[in-house]
Amino acid sequence: KQEVTQIPAALSVPEGENLVLNCSFTDSAIYNLQWFRQDPGKGLTSLLLIQSSQREQTSGRLNASLDKSSGRSTLYIAASQPGDSATYLCAVDTQGAQKLVFGQGTRLTINP
Amino acid sequence: EAQVTQNPRYLITVTGKKLTVTCSQNMNHEYMSWYRQDPGLGLRQIYYSMNVEVTDKGDVPEGYKVSRKEKRNFPLILESPSPNQTSLYFCASSLGGQPTYEQYFGPGTRLTVT
Numbered sequence: 626k627q628e629v630t631q632i633p634a635a636l637s638v639p640e641g642e643n644l645v646l647n648c649s650f651t652d653s654a655i656y657n658l659q660w661f662r663q664d665p666g667k668g669l670t671s672l673l674l675i676q677s678s679q680r681e682q683t684s685g686r687l688n689a690s691l692d693k694s695s696g697r698s699t700l701y702i703a704a705s706q707p708g709d710s711a712t713y714l715c716a717v718d719t720q721g722a723q724k725l726v727f728g729q730g731t732r733l734t735i736n737p
Numbered sequence: 738e739a740q741v742t743q744n745p746r747y748l749i750t751v752t753g754k755k756l757t758v759t760c761s762q763n764m765n766h767e768y769m770s771w772y773r774q775d776p777g778l779g780l781r782q783i784y785y786s787m788n789v790e791v792t793d794k795g796d797v798p799e800g801y802k803v804s805r806k807e808k809r810n811f812p813l814i815l816e817s818p819s820p821n822q823t824s825l826y827f828c829a830s831s832l833g834g835q836p837t838y839e840q841y842f843g844p845g846t847r848l849t850v851t
Contacts (some may be wrong), residue, residue, distance in 0.1 A: 659839060662775045668741075668827060669780075669842040714780070723787075723831050723840060724795065727780040 627719045631728035639736050640707060645733045646700040648715035653693045653708070656721040660689050660700050661714045663730070664719045669714065705735045739764045741843035743828050749849045750818055758813045758846050760828030768833035769811040770795070770840070771803065773824040779829070786811055787833060818850045 628651045630669040638644055648658070657676050673689040674683045675698070681690040688690045688701040698715060716725040742764045750756055762769065770785040771851040772795075782795030800822055802814040811830075815822060826846045832838040 661842075666845075668831075668844045669840075671839040671841065674839040684799075693739075716780075717831075723770060723783060723829075723833060724782060725770075725772075725780075725840065726782075729779045 626656075627717060627726045629715060629717055629726050631715060631731050633712075633731060634729065635732040635734075637736060638705060639659050639732040640705060642699045642705050643701070643703050644705055644733075646702070646713050646715075646733070648698040648700070648728055650698075650717050650726075651697045652719060653696050654719065655693065656660040656718040657717060658689075658691055658698050659725070660687075660698075661716065663714060672713075681699045700732075706736050709733065710735045738842070739777070741828055741830050741841050743826075743843040743846050745846060746844065747847050751851055752819055753817050754814050756818060756848075758815075758826060758828075758848070760813065760843060761809050762809045762811075762828075762830040762841070763809065764830065764832075764841065765808065766830035766832055766841075767808075768831045768840075770829045771800065771801070771811070771813045772827045772829065773797065774827065774845075775824050783826075785788065818848075820850050822848065823850050824848060 659674045660672045675691040686703040712730045714730045716727040744759045772780045774780045776843040784803040786792040828843040829840040831840045
């Protein structure tokens with residue numbers, strides 16, 4: 626059974642720092658991996674989707690990498706801002722039918 | 738505006754009283770899913786649908802029913818709600834197929850069963 630782990634559970638950094646969030650999964654047979662952002666009391670917003678054949682995806686200050694063989698993904702946030710404060714979730718699709726398995730998330734706080 | 742809508746956003750009910758949470762998307766997406774989010778357990782998939790009249794169980798389907806009679810709607814039905822179904826529920830949709838596409842999530846429905 627696929628399990629997804631995100632470490633750390635919470636992270637607090639000063640504004641302007643570059644940071645890395647980690648995601649690991651136990652079964653490397655995945656179709657894709659997605660990173661989401663969740664603001665308190667709100668739904669999830671998709672940030673980046675990496676197909677199984679890809680190594681990384683970039684969107685603005687965000688860069689996500691995927692290493693299927695080691696079961697790891699990282700989300701790199703450059704020049705962090707207070708508006709980046711949120712919970713970041715990673716999820717893997719193991720069946721190609723949008724059956725996502727989520728990690729528990731990393732709660733990120735950017736201090737002004 | 739492309740979006741997934743859910744109603745109601747908040748619901749307090751009593752054990753055993755049937756309820757339906759509606760979900761609708763305006764993006765002509767094939768795939769739709771329901772998730773529940775609980776502290777310490779994260780997001781878990783309840784049911785998903787790959788097209789009209791095609792549904793399948795997720796990881797935690799017990800106590801829930803779904804139907805997909807139209808492409809845009811995917812209601813979640815709790816025939817006899819119990820307190821352990823108190824949770825935050827999310828509906829999601831995506832274009833589906835291969836390569837797989839990102840999922841769009843609704844704003845959530847906070848359900849309390851007393």
